[in-house]
Amino acid sequence: MKKTTPRLYCLAHPKSTNAERFRSIRTNIRYSRVGGEIRSVLVTSSLPGEGKSTIAANLAAAMAENGRRVLLLDGDLRTPAVHEVFDLPNGSGLTSILVEQARWQDCIYPIQELEGLHVLTSGPISPNPAELLGSTGMKELFAELHNHWDTIVIDASSVLMPFSDALTLARMAEGVLLVVRSGKVLQKHAATAKQLLERNGARLLGAVLNRRSGRRRRYAIGSEELADWVTASGPRKG
């Protein structure tokens, strides 16, 4: 893995403000489940490109830093990115397991720089991602993975799409984080996505504002501007 990958703040720049913000998101969501630690978190957004993969990867890293065994699962089978973020091959992964061409044990990558963090990439693009994600095999795999990791972080597709991949996975996860890229229009879409998720039985943990500012394409992770519907357990600007 390229240690300098700028998107992996927690590994490449562990002392940066953004790395600290991921740690505070981790702390805020850790005990958001009644009766214990949260066991699975799905990361989604209303529209593509808002920062889901970046945030899922950093959140998983921040959780592993805390001594947890964490599996980052690429559940975005149409535009997978986890393998790119960690510079891993993607010849086999989730799709290969679901079509029974591989065993999950053979598809998991340990991340050497961070003990406790493992990655399951998407696998090759499949012609029927919605069916695969909604299959009994997916539910069984998810339950099996829970036996081996403390927390599963899922990088999902966007919600406002002509397919229901994100909603299908959101029903499986214990909690959902909604990534919102800065900008008024995107915040309006985020509110629609939130409604859809809740109507489908997902449990919203909070929103993460992924803000791009200035010519230098700097990003800040926070949530202040979404104050009216970010839950108390959601991430705060750190």
Ligand SMILES: Nc1ncnc2c1ncn2[C@@H]1O[C@H](COP(=O)(O)OP(=O)(O)OP(=O)(O)O)[C@@H](O)[C@H]1O
């Ligand atoms: N906080 C961030 N820091 C640095 N780069 C970022 C950040 N957020 C997003 N980006 C950049 O913006 C682009 C989109 O981010 P990312 O891939 O995480 O979004 P996504 O929501 O997963 O997209 P998709 O809908 O295609 O899956 C990437 O090129 C990524 O490097």
Ligand SMILES: [Mg+2]
């Ligand atoms: Mg992505």
